[in-house]
Amino acid sequence: MDKMNINNIIETESLTKVFGGLAAVNEVTLKIDRGDIFGLVGPDGAGKTTLLRMLCGLITPSRGRISRNSDSFGYMPQKFSLYGDLTIAENINFFGALYKIDSKTIRRRADEILEITGLAGFKSRFADDLSGGMKQKLALTCALLAKPALLVLDEPTYGVDPESRKEFWKILYQLNKEGVTIVVSTPYMDEAELCKTVALISRGIIMSTGDPGSLKKSFPYGILELKADARDLDFINDLPEVVDGDFYGDKYHVAVYEVEQAKAAIINLLAEKKVAIHHLRHIPPSMEDVFVAVTKEEVV
Amino acid sequence: MEYVVTTCELTRTFGSFTAVDRININIRPGEIYGFLGPNGSGKTTTMRMLCGLLEPTSGSGSVLGYDLARESEKIKQKIGYMSQKFSLYDDLTVYENLVFYAGMYSIPYHERKKRVAEMIEMAWLAGREKDLPANLSGGLKQRLALGCAIISRPSILFLDEPTSGVSPTSRRMFFKIIQKLANEGTTVMVTTHFMDEAERCHNIAFISGGRLIANDTPDNLKNNVIEGCMVEVDLPDAMERIEELESLPYVKECSIHGPLLHVLLDSEGNVAVFDRYTGVKAREITPSLEDVFISLAKLQRKQES
Numbered sequence: 001m002d003k004m005n006i007n008n009i010i011e012t013e014s015l016t017k018v019f020g021g022l023a024a025v026n027e028v029t030l031k032i033d034r035g036d037i038f039g040l041v042g043p044d045g046a047g048k049t050t051l052l053r054m055l056c057g058l059i060t061p062s063r064g065r066i067s068r069n070s071d072s073f074g075y076m077p078q079k080f081s082l083y084g085d086l087t088i089a090e091n092i093n094f095f096g097a098l099y100k101i102d103s104k105t106i107r108r109r110a111d112e113i114l115e116i117t118g119l120a121g122f123k124s125r126f127a128d129d130l131s132g133g134m135k136q137k138l139a140l141t142c143a144l145l146a147k148p149a150l151l152v153l154d155e156p157t158y159g160v161d162p163e164s165r166k167e168f169w170k171i172l173y174q175l176n177k178e179g180v181t182i183v184v185s186t187p188y189m190d191e192a193e194l195c196k197t198v199a200l201i202s203r204g205i206i207m208s209t210g211d212p213g214s215l216k217k218s219f220p221y222g223i224l225e226l227k228a229d230a231r232d233l234d235f236i237n238d239l240p241e242v243v244d245g246d247f248y249g250d251k252y253h254v255a256v257y258e259v260e261q262a263k264a265a266i267i268n269l270l271a272e273k274k275v276a277i278h279h280l281r282h283i284p285p286s287m288e289d290v291f292v293a294v295t296k297e298e299v300v
Numbered sequence: 301m302e303y304v305v306t307t308c309e310l311t312r313t314f315g316s317f318t319a320v321d322r323i324n325i326n327i328r329p330g331e332i333y334g335f336l337g338p339n340g341s342g343k344t345t346t347m348r349m350l351c352g353l354l355e356p357t358s359g360s361g362s363v364l365g366y367d368l369a370r371e372s373e374k375i376k377q378k379i380g381y382m383s384q385k386f387s388l389y390d391d392l393t394v395y396e397n398l399v400f401y402a403g404m405y406s407i408p409y410h411e412r413k414k415r416v417a418e419m420i421e422m423a424w425l426a427g428r429e430k431d432l433p434a435n436l437s438g439g440l441k442q443r444l445a446l447g448c449a450i451i452s453r454p455s456i457l458f459l460d461e462p463t464s465g466v467s468p469t470s471r472r473m474f475f476k477i478i479q480k481l482a483n484e485g486t487t488v489m490v491t492t493h494f495m496d497e498a499e500r501c502h503n504i505a506f507i508s509g510g511r512l513i514a515n516d517t518p519d520n521l522k523n524n525v526i527e528g529c530m531v532e533v534d535l536p537d538a539m540e541r542i543e544e545l546e547s548l549p550y551v552k553e554c555s556i557h558g559p560l561l562h563v564l565l566d567s568e569g570n571v572a573v574f575d576r577y578t579g580v581k582a583r584e585i586t587p588s589l590e591d592v593f594i595s596l597a598k599l600q601r602k603q604e605s
Contacts, residue, residue: 177540
């Protein structure tokens with residue numbers, strides 16, 4: 001690899017990890033900018049965890065190269081290990097000691113981080129008695145003790161309710177503002193929208209990289225949002241003007257080749273079937289639309 | 301039978317902790333009943349009681365006419381249940397897993413082959429019959445687990461966060477199957493953190509701190525729970541402006557939805573004021589279910605503290 005660009009915190013070239021005969025991560029070449037919020041987005045089994053572990057140096061690549069331009073990094077694994085019979089403060093002291101930080105510094109940093117994560121009032125509570133969202137924040141606190149310049153998080157919001165997820169992202173944004181580069185994996189498409197750079201990964205291969213805006217701009221079809229009085233609208237997929245249509249909450253998102261033609265065709269078809277239309281409008285694609293289109297060819 | 305599931309003051313405590321607190325629910329046949337709430341709010345505990353896997357501490361209830369406390373063995377035979385961590389046998393193939401579950405439910409021998417074939421078709425598993433579960437994607441594993449749970453053709457199906465961690469494409473496919481089952485008459489109770497799935501339920505119960513705090517159709521929840529005027533606005537650096545916007549006197553709530561902000565104004569009259577403040581035109585919207593969820597969770601916390 002050529003000399004590493006100083007603005008990049010991580011660079012990889014043809015990074016590959018093979019387990020048995022299967023390439024869990026396949027020829028991944030990427031650059032992560034200093035100060036980025038880099039989202040690795042893909043389904044279960046896509047290779048997210050394997051890739052993150054290689055970025056952290058926890059497992060050795062089978063092939064390819066990786067350079068890291070940061071002395072310190074924090075890693076929050078998917079299954080974070082907190083000690084349930086220790087309190088929040090005790091967990092923090094324990095992890096701080098593992099990082100070989102002196103106890104005075106631990107206390108000072110812990111206070112700072114607990115303030116950001118909103119756990120300051122719960123220091124003497126046992127980890128076992130915390131809700132899922134609070135446990136996740138404690139794990140984050142522990143990962144931040146060494147003041148890393150790079151924070152790697154593996155699906156930190158997995159199985160967490162919508163409100164706690166939003167709070168967690170607020171914290172990530174604040175940390176990022178203070179200069180921490182964030183690399184995060186997620187299966188949630190609305191979180192992909194919050195990243196500065198998104199890499200869509202499927203079956204070990206990076207399918208597409210870019211900021212959410214440009215990924216959406218490169219989406220080749222138009223999206224129509226349809227709300228109509230019918231429990232099943234799958235028959236729309238039979239129209240030649242339609243690429244793909246599917247439920248999206250209580251509405252239907254229809255990917256189409258040409259917006260006006262498709263609109264007319266859908267209105268005609270629904271009139272024929274005597275289905276009332278609440279609204280039918282052209283909308284920008286969401287990350288979920290992009291993801292579904294990009295991975296369409298894959299076996300699901 | 302008017303209701304397939306009905307409970308009266310259903311309660312479960314663990315030591316001094318009340319996981320489920322006097323819950324009353326009624327589920328009609330053929331309904332998709334969504335069960336929503338923050339982590340640790342009691343969703344799984346409630347579902348396990350309804351499945352006959354956990355005895356209620358107090359209160360009563362029945363599933364398919366069988367009493368939760370006295371006839372839990374009968375309930376277990378009649379229902380389908382897919383838990384968060386579904387258990388497939390890793391050393392059995394897809395086909396063998398299905399045959400094994402058919403045996404567990406005592407499906408007659410001459411029926412088994414047909415039922416297994418049905419499940420393979422339902423779950424889009426054709427061609428993968430001889431694969432081990434370890435070699436299946438998350439979405440396929442999940443649909444195989446569903447096949448195992450419904451091979452006995454239960455009239456009611458309990459699904460505990462069935463779509464956590466599978467791809468959007470697989471989630472859509474899974475919910476399509478659920479809708480088809482419901483259209484054919486199966487009652488489905490499902491817990492989820494995905495609001496787009498909640499939107500597709502016929503009824504939603506919202507639970508927080510073990511208590512039922514809302515129970516209605518998605519449309520009614522969206523129209524009735526939130527007071528004020530919800531607008532959607534596209535601002536650069538949206539994430540960093542939440543607190544600033546929340547400090548405006550006429551803003552009740554502000555949260556991020558993908559790249560957009562949802563802002564709850566105290567009245568329609570302030571939309572123009574808000575537009576002038578941001579310099580961007582906001583669009584009035586019906587609150588999403590996620591807005592409702594966040595609003596309910598906040599309300600509940602306020603009442604607790």
